Amino acid sequence: GAGVSQSPRYKVAKRGQDVALRCDPISGHVSLFWYQQALGQGPEFLTYFQNEAQLDKSGLPSDRFFAERPEGSVSTLKIQRTQQEDSAVYLCASSVQGAISYGYTFGSGTRLTVV
Protein backbone atom coordinates (compact mmCIF):
# COMPACT_ATOMS: atom_id res chain seq x y z
CA GLY A 1 0.00 0.00 0.00
CA ALA A 2 0.94 3.64 -0.27
CA GLY A 3 0.94 4.46 3.43
CA VAL A 4 1.58 3.01 6.85
CA SER A 5 -1.10 0.49 7.69
CA GLN A 6 -2.17 -0.33 11.25
CA SER A 7 -4.55 -2.94 12.55
CA PRO A 8 -6.89 -3.32 14.22
CA ARG A 9 -8.34 0.16 13.91
CA TYR A 10 -10.12 -0.22 17.26
CA LYS A 11 -9.52 -2.63 20.10
CA VAL A 12 -11.48 -3.06 23.31
CA ALA A 13 -9.74 -5.15 25.93
CA LYS A 14 -10.78 -6.22 29.37
CA ARG A 15 -8.37 -5.22 32.09
CA GLY A 16 -5.72 -7.89 32.43
CA GLN A 17 -6.03 -9.09 28.84
CA ASP A 18 -3.03 -9.18 26.49
CA VAL A 19 -3.26 -7.31 23.18
CA ALA A 20 -1.17 -7.18 20.01
CA LEU A 21 -1.17 -4.21 17.66
CA ARG A 22 0.20 -4.49 14.15
CA CYS A 23 2.04 -1.98 11.97
CA ASP A 24 2.81 -2.51 8.29
CA PRO A 25 5.26 0.22 7.22
CA ILE A 26 5.76 1.72 3.80
CA SER A 27 7.68 -0.76 1.66
CA GLY A 28 11.42 -0.21 1.85
CA HIS A 29 11.29 2.01 4.91
CA VAL A 30 14.10 1.05 7.24
CA SER A 31 13.03 3.06 10.27
CA LEU A 32 9.86 2.36 12.24
CA PHE A 33 8.50 4.19 15.26
CA TRP A 34 5.74 3.62 17.78
CA TYR A 35 4.05 6.47 19.65
CA GLN A 36 1.29 6.56 22.25
CA GLN A 37 -1.25 9.37 22.23
CA ALA A 38 -3.48 9.75 25.26
CA LEU A 39 -6.68 11.76 24.96
CA GLY A 40 -5.97 15.48 24.75
CA GLN A 41 -2.21 14.99 24.61
CA GLY A 42 0.43 14.97 21.92
CA PRO A 43 2.00 11.70 20.80
CA GLU A 44 4.71 10.33 23.08
CA PHE A 45 7.59 8.25 21.80
CA LEU A 46 7.61 4.57 22.72
CA THR A 47 10.23 2.81 20.64
CA TYR A 48 12.28 2.88 17.43
CA PHE A 49 13.49 0.16 15.07
CA GLN A 50 16.08 0.27 12.35
CA ASN A 51 15.38 -2.81 10.27
CA GLU A 52 14.91 -5.59 12.83
CA ALA A 53 17.05 -3.95 15.50
CA GLN A 54 15.25 -2.15 18.31
CA LEU A 55 17.64 0.74 18.84
CA ASP A 56 15.64 2.74 21.35
CA LYS A 57 12.96 1.52 23.73
CA SER A 58 13.32 4.28 26.26
CA GLY A 59 9.70 5.35 25.94
CA LEU A 60 8.07 2.03 26.78
CA PRO A 61 6.18 2.82 30.01
CA SER A 62 6.63 -0.53 31.70
CA ASP A 63 7.84 -4.07 31.18
CA ARG A 64 4.28 -4.96 30.15
CA PHE A 65 5.03 -3.29 26.81
CA PHE A 66 7.02 -5.19 24.24
CA ALA A 67 7.68 -4.47 20.57
CA GLU A 68 9.26 -6.55 17.85
CA ARG A 69 10.05 -6.39 14.16
CA PRO A 70 11.59 -9.80 13.46
CA GLU A 71 12.07 -9.52 9.70
CA GLY A 72 12.62 -5.81 9.48
CA SER A 73 9.21 -5.11 8.00
CA VAL A 74 5.97 -5.62 9.94
CA SER A 75 6.11 -4.66 13.61
CA THR A 76 3.96 -5.74 16.52
CA LEU A 77 3.45 -3.84 19.75
CA LYS A 78 2.31 -6.15 22.52
CA ILE A 79 0.82 -5.04 25.80
CA GLN A 80 0.49 -7.64 28.53
CA ARG A 81 -2.02 -7.50 31.38
CA THR A 82 -3.60 -4.31 30.08
CA GLN A 83 -4.52 -1.58 32.55
CA GLN A 84 -6.96 1.29 32.17
CA GLU A 85 -4.08 3.76 31.86
CA ASP A 86 -3.03 1.95 28.67
CA SER A 87 -6.15 3.32 26.94
CA ALA A 88 -4.81 5.52 24.15
CA VAL A 89 -4.25 5.70 20.43
CA TYR A 90 -1.12 3.85 19.36
CA LEU A 91 0.50 5.39 16.31
CA CYS A 92 3.09 3.87 14.03
CA ALA A 93 5.30 5.74 11.57
CA SER A 94 8.04 4.74 9.17
CA SER A 95 10.73 6.57 7.26
CA VAL A 96 13.64 6.07 4.94
CA GLN A 97 16.86 5.75 6.95
CA GLY A 98 18.34 9.10 7.75
CA ALA A 99 15.21 10.94 6.74
CA ILE A 100 13.74 11.44 10.17
CA SER A 101 14.85 15.05 10.18
CA TYR A 102 12.39 15.65 7.38
CA GLY A 103 9.47 14.43 9.44
CA TYR A 104 7.51 11.25 9.00
CA THR A 105 4.01 10.08 8.22
CA PHE A 106 1.84 8.32 10.76
CA GLY A 107 -0.51 5.45 10.14
CA SER A 108 -4.17 5.75 11.07
CA GLY A 109 -3.51 4.40 14.54
CA THR A 110 -5.09 1.80 16.77
CA ARG A 111 -7.45 3.11 19.42
CA LEU A 112 -7.16 0.87 22.47
CA THR A 113 -9.82 1.04 25.14
CA VAL A 114 -9.28 -0.98 28.31
CA VAL A 115 -12.46 -1.62 30.29
Add this chain to the structure above:
Amino acid sequence: QKEVEQNSGPLSVPEGAIASLNCTYSDRGSQSFFWYRQYSGKSPELIMSIYSNGDKEDGRFTAQLNKASQYVSLLIRDSQPSDSATYLCAVNRYNFNKFYFGSGTKLNVKP
Protein backbone atom coordinates in the same frame (compact mmCIF):
# COMPACT_ATOMS: atom_id res chain seq x y z
CA GLN B 1 9.48 21.17 32.46
CA LYS B 2 8.00 19.74 29.29
CA GLU B 3 10.20 19.53 26.22
CA VAL B 4 7.60 21.32 24.10
CA GLU B 5 4.93 23.70 25.37
CA GLN B 6 1.82 24.87 23.59
CA ASN B 7 -1.24 26.77 24.68
CA SER B 8 -4.10 24.29 24.57
CA GLY B 9 -6.61 26.88 23.36
CA PRO B 10 -9.14 26.83 21.94
CA LEU B 11 -8.07 29.64 19.64
CA SER B 12 -11.08 31.05 17.83
CA VAL B 13 -10.69 33.17 14.71
CA PRO B 14 -13.22 34.32 12.11
CA GLU B 15 -13.05 32.96 8.59
CA GLY B 16 -10.54 34.90 6.50
CA ALA B 17 -8.46 36.03 9.47
CA ILE B 18 -4.87 35.09 10.32
CA ALA B 19 -4.47 32.37 12.94
CA SER B 20 -1.25 32.47 14.96
CA LEU B 21 -0.14 29.35 16.80
CA ASN B 22 2.85 29.32 19.11
CA CYS B 23 5.22 26.79 20.60
CA THR B 24 8.26 26.94 22.88
CA TYR B 25 10.84 24.23 23.42
CA SER B 26 13.33 23.62 26.20
CA ASP B 27 16.33 21.93 24.56
CA ARG B 28 18.72 24.26 22.74
CA GLY B 29 20.06 21.19 20.92
CA SER B 30 16.83 20.90 18.96
CA GLN B 31 17.51 21.08 15.23
CA SER B 32 14.31 20.30 13.34
CA PHE B 33 10.86 21.67 13.96
CA PHE B 34 7.54 20.52 12.64
CA TRP B 35 3.90 21.40 12.64
CA TYR B 36 1.31 18.65 12.44
CA ARG B 37 -2.43 19.08 11.99
CA GLN B 38 -4.77 16.60 13.65
CA TYR B 39 -8.47 16.42 12.91
CA SER B 40 -10.66 14.86 15.56
CA GLY B 41 -10.36 11.07 15.47
CA LYS B 42 -7.61 11.13 12.87
CA SER B 43 -3.84 10.70 13.04
CA PRO B 44 -1.46 13.70 12.89
CA GLU B 45 -0.65 14.98 9.41
CA LEU B 46 2.64 16.78 8.67
CA ILE B 47 2.03 20.25 7.24
CA MET B 48 5.26 22.20 7.71
CA SER B 49 8.89 21.75 8.68
CA ILE B 50 11.52 24.39 9.44
CA TYR B 51 15.20 24.08 10.24
CA SER B 52 16.70 27.59 10.09
CA ASN B 53 15.93 30.83 11.84
CA GLY B 54 13.44 32.98 10.01
CA ASP B 55 10.29 32.37 8.04
CA LYS B 56 9.28 29.58 5.70
CA GLU B 57 6.16 29.93 3.59
CA ASP B 58 4.07 27.22 1.97
CA GLY B 59 0.80 28.40 0.50
CA ARG B 60 -1.35 29.86 3.27
CA PHE B 61 1.03 28.56 5.95
CA THR B 62 4.11 30.32 7.31
CA ALA B 63 6.37 28.73 9.91
CA GLN B 64 8.62 31.00 11.95
CA LEU B 65 11.63 29.89 13.98
CA ASN B 66 13.66 31.83 16.53
CA LYS B 67 16.30 29.56 18.05
CA ALA B 68 17.63 32.24 20.39
CA SER B 69 14.20 32.53 21.99
CA GLN B 70 13.46 28.79 21.53
CA TYR B 71 10.22 29.69 19.85
CA VAL B 72 8.36 28.31 16.85
CA SER B 73 5.15 29.63 15.40
CA LEU B 74 2.71 28.82 12.63
CA LEU B 75 0.66 31.45 10.84
CA ILE B 76 -2.36 30.46 8.80
CA ARG B 77 -3.54 33.19 6.45
CA ASP B 78 -7.10 33.42 5.13
CA SER B 79 -8.24 30.85 7.69
CA GLN B 80 -10.99 28.51 6.53
CA PRO B 81 -13.44 26.43 8.58
CA SER B 82 -11.63 23.37 7.21
CA ASP B 83 -8.53 24.54 9.12
CA SER B 84 -10.35 23.82 12.39
CA ALA B 85 -8.23 21.14 14.02
CA THR B 86 -5.61 20.62 16.71
CA TYR B 87 -2.14 21.79 15.71
CA LEU B 88 0.80 19.91 17.19
CA CYS B 89 4.31 21.28 17.41
CA ALA B 90 7.15 18.73 17.32
CA VAL B 91 10.91 19.06 17.69
CA ASN B 92 13.79 16.72 16.93
CA ARG B 93 17.36 16.83 18.14
CA TYR B 94 20.17 16.13 15.69
CA ASN B 95 20.86 12.42 15.44
CA PHE B 96 18.02 11.55 17.80
CA ASN B 97 15.39 9.23 16.49
CA LYS B 98 12.42 10.58 18.34
CA PHE B 99 10.20 13.60 18.13
CA TYR B 100 8.96 15.51 21.15
CA PHE B 101 5.42 16.75 20.70
CA GLY B 102 3.51 19.47 22.46
CA SER B 103 -0.02 18.82 23.66
CA GLY B 104 -1.46 20.78 20.76
CA THR B 105 -3.51 23.93 20.27
CA LYS B 106 -7.12 23.56 19.20
CA LEU B 107 -8.07 26.02 16.46
CA ASN B 108 -11.68 26.92 15.66
CA VAL B 109 -12.33 28.93 12.51
CA LYS B 110 -15.84 30.37 12.61
CA PRO B 111 -17.73 30.89 9.32
